Amino acid sequence: MDVLHPEQDGGPEGTPGRRRFLAVAAAGAAALTLESLTFAQGAEASAQGAPPQSGEETRTISGHLDTGVADFVYLPVEVPPGVRKISVSYSYDKPSVPSGTPGNSCDIGVFDERGTALGGRGFRGWSGGFRTAFEIGNSEATPGYLPGPVGEGTWHVVLGPYQVAPQGLNYQVQVTLTYGPDGPAAPRHYPARRAKGRGRAWYRGDCHLHTVHSDGRRQPSEVAAGARAAGLDFIVSTDHNTSSAHAVWGEYAGADLLIVTGEEVTTRNGHWLALGLPAGDWIDWRYRTRDDAFPRFARQVRRGGGLVVPAHMYCAYVACQWKFGFDDADATEVWTGPWTYDDEHAVSTWDQKIGEAVRSGGRWIPAMGNSDAHSEPQVIGLPHNVVRADDLSTDAIMDGIRAGHSYLAESSAVQLTFTATGNGRQAGIGEKLTVPADAPVDVRLDVKGVPNGTVRFLTDEGQMHQESLDAGGEGSVVWRTTASLAAYVRAEVRHLMANGSPGQGNTMGDALLFGSMAALTNPIFLAAARH
Template sequence: MDKLMLFFCILLSTQIFSESLVIEKKFFPPKSTDIYRYVPFDVPDDVVEIKVSYSYDRKKHTVDIGIFDSNGIGKKGFRGWSGGSKSEFIIAEHNATAAYLPGPIYSGTWQVILGLYQVEPSGVDIKIEVEFRTSSANSFAGPRFLWNADQVLESNTRWYKGDLHMHTNHSDGKQTIEDLVAYAKENQLDFLAMTEHNTCSHHFEIPTYANNEVLLILGEEVTTTQGHANVWGLPQGYWIDFRINRNNSINDIVRDAHSVGALFSINHPFGPCGGCYWNHSDLEDYDSIEIWNGYWDPTDYLALQMWDRLLQQGKRIPIVGSSDSHKKQDPIGKPTTHVYASNLSQKAILTAIKNGRAYITKDISPTAIEFSAYLENTNDSAMMGDILNVRKQQEVLFAIAISGCKQGKVNVICNGRKIISKNISQLKNGMLEFSHIIVKDSYFRLEVEDDYDMIAVTNPIYVDMK
């Protein structure tokens, strides 16, 4: 049963006329993967600021929130999503709570969107309060800078290191964009991809912290009930619609990302949090998999095994690793993705990731890995992500160089089997060379580990028979 209450008051002390609206609704558990429900309300003329709050029994249920303006519940009307991280938010023309988009307060019907993630069978009672203001003390929050996605911070071809998955106060993180950029500078990370849950509000704050040391990449973590995925390289303010329903499949979301030149990467496929486990079995044409999320644990090992099975099936999907940092205690750069790129720009970094020219280390340590394959008496060679074409029964030579890591062992994995395992302490100057006779299309990748932890994982070198 719905209950609607409307009342008016005049705030004499500030000369602000305020209209307040209270809506109470009851929702039952969704019967399909379309878990989103909409609560409409009308915005009068001359409103300059809207404040929305909601409440329910958080001990029993999990309900997320966002909002669309009178332009409808599509991309044009999207004004923000804070998930379950905020119980209230404000939107004004020049100011908005982090996770929401400032802009004109159009009159007409707006829609609160609720994500019914966990609702008990007896249903959840939700109270939504909306306050309209015709004059706002918070009407200006400083300039909004346009983003230059084509900036090149360094022109050298080399290994660049960074983090591709993190959260700030624009979703459920405890730090700010300024905090993360400062940490990256201090710890000599070269790039960061900012990936907030289901919103693009951070796109307009990021330019404030643009600098000549750390490349910042605009992203979004598409967060669904059947798994999460990062989208990197979005145009400023471009929102990826995360709502899975009959009109928007996971493959539609991938196509949307690709339509603007962005990459789509599966996150933590065996993550233990609610909705983190990847269960979109029909996914097509994605660009990479995050097999290492935060500190190495059994779920990362499961992701590594899943990826290796895909490689054995001939699906050459690159891998990355990311911190998924939400707070200072879980810092960015643990793990770190190292990318061999032609320069330090968004285009070069993302192109290298898509091409598999990357490896992962457990942190921002000096551990560095070189891995190459070549044919004797020829100029034919390959590095991580490359394909080396050979004849059947031809011998391929491989060279490994590991620096900044004195302990543990390096394992060579070929077609799902460990073919070499050597203690790093026994390698001369961290160098290892070996050869392999090719009898079928193959891949070769490296794992560096000690008795307690994974230290590094590389993308493969592929060897194909002509």
């Protein structure tokens, strides 16, 4: 199989030469590794027993990847002692392709001398396809990359050609080593794991946000300001495949805003959120479903007290649709950004999973809603989660989400109270009400902030009640059932449809049955008492 045809410059003499590649059976996705790229000046000085004191040295490699190349292509770089900074740039061609045929797209990142083992310690940064160049030194690094010493040994620049045109992909990588003493270590400002809070209360937070540390265009300061403007109490940092932003968030957190560290893990078979990671922790993404690696990294997240959350499960982009199942999920994102048919489908799948859990007596999976905001005009907090937690702390918020004590809202103007009351007892969102099988149970939803909204109550049988709110957007809706008729009840609040209709109820039609979502609750479970 000859899928990689690299050429490099020939060193000081400039004589180009063909280079072989090595196929590697990685613990995760399939990979290819080139032979090492060496630097004459550094090697010369090292042979003389003293590292270079100053100056820089550049090498360039170019090559061709055919369609069907492995997920990751590694370029080993032999870094001699005495290197102060490593700089990498790359480019690749984008030939015209027929309509409907994927064109070339190639990501980039780097691992240091500690190696490329799946989940290992060598990770030093990733920028996907968002940047064409990056630098790493002890004092600073390009966003997405981790500052620190440029240690002696074999580094690996990694290319991720996730789409290759029929003509193949021609690439060029340039690596520059700058010699000299390390500068001072970069400061680390990790955010505190607790903010002031209001004790046991409902807290609002967006758990899927991006900055310039991955493919977002907002600075962390802008995201924090946007969260405050949206009336949020907490946010989670989820830049793609890197933990580099963790060390800057401490500057922008405060008594009024808890900032939780996390990551969006973008595998070749779907994206997932690792929420509540210990600051600085990184989760590997280099695997597919067939590699059977996802459960390992899900366990890693949980050991640190975090949550595993599949993201935008029906996203139509390449590698975005969720393929790993839900056995290792702690919650699932069913509403991502402005409401679309993808979200409608995700809510339907989630509701089906609730029914399966009820039938089997197994674990149910709470729903989440997040903005996935990257840049203007995407709105931070549209939607977000309103979580009942004992405190405004990372651990308490994660506990509230894990338990399903939460509802989803499009903005801080939307307020819900959802309860089920029967036989002298009451349960709230994510809780269970146990009553005699035929005892009346009153399900009540109090709503604010959804003018002319449509309230829907849904059970394991589907929609059982629908009622409209007035133009003021405030009201209470009550519906009676029993534990023999409903195993769970959840509520939705929808906007009017484009034609001004509240929705089509249970009838079938060509269009969406209802308008866009304004709010969505996790269920209240009803159980018949055993005598």
